[in-house]
Amino acid sequence: MHPIPAELTLETAVERPLLAVLRGERRDPPPVWLMRQAGRYLPEYRALREEKGGFLALCYDPEAAAEITLQPIRRFGFDGAILFSDILVIPHALGQELWFEAGEGPRLAPPLLDGDLLMLVAARERLAPIYETVKRVVAGLPGETTMLGFAGSPWTVATYMVAGAGSKDQGAARRLAYRDPGAFQRLIDVIVAATIDYLVGQVDAGVMAIQLFDSWAGSLAPDEFRKWVLAPNRAIVDAVRAARPHAAIIGFPKGIGEKLSVYVRETGVDAVGLDETIDPFWADGALPRGMPVQGNLDPLALVAGGAALESAVARIRAALKDRPHIFNLGHGIVPETPIVHVEHLLAMLRG
Numbered sequence: 517m518h519p520i521p522a523e524l525t526l527e528t529a530v531e532r533p534l535l536a537v538l539r540g541e542r543r544d545p546p547p548v549w550l551m552r553q554a555g556r557y558l559p560e561y562r563a564l565r566e567e568k569g570g571f572l573a574l575c576y577d578p579e580a581a582a583e584i585t586l587q588p589i590r591r592f593g594f595d596g597a598i599l600f601s602d603i604l605v606i607p608h609a610l611g612q613e614l615w616f617e618a619g620e621g622p623r624l625a626p627p628l629l630d631g632d633l634l635m636l637v638a639a640r641e642r643l644a645p646i647y648e649t650v651k652r653v654v655a656g657l658p659g660e661t662t663m664l665g666f667a668g669s670p671w672t673v674a675t676y677m678v679a680g681a682g683s684k685d686q687g688a689a690r691r692l693a694y695r696d697p698g699a700f701q702r703l704i705d706v707i708v709a710a711t712i713d714y715l716v717g718q719v720d721a722g723v724m725a726i727q728l729f730d731s732w733a734g735s736l737a738p739d740e741f742r743k744w745v746l747a748p749n750r751a752i753v754d755a756v757r758a759a760r761p762h763a764a765i766i767g768f769p770k771g772i773g774e775k776l777s778v779y780v781r782e783t784g785v786d787a788v789g790l791d792e793t794i795d796p797f798w799a800d801g802a803l804p805r806g807m808p809v810q811g812n813l814d815p816l817a818l819v820a821g822g823a824a825l826e827s828a829v830a831r832i833r834a835a836l837k838d839r840p841h842i843f844n845l846g847h848g849i850v851p852e853t854p855i856v857h858v859e860h861l862l863a864m865l866r867g
């Protein structure tokens with residue numbers, strides 16, 4: 517674990533269970549938050565999105581984004597509040613245009629199919645409203661709640677920048693990385709630098725811990741995984757930790773299976789998020805003793821509810837009972853999740 521200023525130590529250990537777990541303490545019941553906890557399963561989110569004219573408009577409206585970040589805290593009392601924003605604000609701040617097609621997902625233009633960075637004109641000022649959102653959330657946050665910031669990991673962000681959209685197999689980015697590794701490395705380096713700045717900015721605005729989302733970390737062959745997942749995440753962890761040592765860093769590399777061990781060792785993250793395909797009993801045996809682990813309820817078990825939900829929760833808690841554990845889903849909550857199932861989950865955890 518890393519040194520933290522004395523004034524923060526006291527505050528975090530006493531008042532914020534999620535931060536305490538990130539520092540290596542065990543808490544029972546485990547602190548809990550859910551990926552995508554502010555979102556379409558909440559009627560109050562859908563109402564505000566309607567009123568403000570869409571998802572991206574919300575991300576850049578500090579008053580609305582702060583309100584949306586706080587909605588699930590008020591409703592459920594989660595231990596962590598995650599900044600309402602998106603990983604694709606980094607490509608936007610690097611000069612790509614960004615919009616969301618209804619029912620389809622993100623679009624970025626121009627696509628960087630040949631890695632041509634000359635097409636980009638940096639637009640870092642696009643990030644300013646996001647720091648303002650963080651400040652507003654922190655001002656309105658209960659004393660026991662941890663403020664979480666985040667960014668996408670460079671590989672995952674690059675897959676969208678290169679293709680100009682989401683894709684099934686991340687083929688466009690994978691092809692570019694093989695065909696022109698120099699150009700692809702330059703793109704990754706640009707994303708790494710922007711992400712470090714952005715995360716330091718989030719910490720300075722008040723976030724207490726950071727999650728790095730690497731949703732497509734599982735799509736790479738071994739050598740490519742080292743170059744485009746391990747090395748860039750390591751660079752971000754090292755630089756953010758050197759600049760702002762008190763902010764804990766959670767890595768969330770989705771879909772990498774048993775490569776989690778090497779991910780944890782080589783990136784130096786403080787804690788690791790498990791996706792729902794990882795057996796938590798395996799993770800407990802494979803990951804360093806005492807390392808905080810987050811996860812990993814299948815979002816569809818939360819949709820199902822009932823006995824399926826109860827046995828899945830019990831299994832995860834049993835597996836991780838001897839190490840610092842933050843309860844979460846293995847991926848984002850899905851829009852059709854019944855709110856009563858979230859309430860039931862919290863009742864189960866908190867007794």
Ligand SMILES: Cc1c2[nH]c(c1CCC(=O)O)Cc1[nH]c(c(CCC(=O)O)c1C)Cc1[nH]c(c(CCC(=O)O)c1C)Cc1[nH]c(c(C)c1CCC(=O)O)C2
Nearest residue numbers: 551552553554555571598599600601602603621729731848
């Ligand atoms: C790949 C990726 C994106 N965004 C993100 C990832 C990585 C994690 C993952 O794999 O889910 C991460 C993300 N997206 C969002 C957050 C906010 C924090 C949180 O609630 O966890 C975070 C951390 C809000 C969002 N990001 C998005 C929404 C839905 C917007 C809406 O329709 O209201 C939200 C609440 C939209 C989005 N944003 C992105 C896509 C592909 C989509 C469309 C698909 C979808 O709608 O789920 C890019």
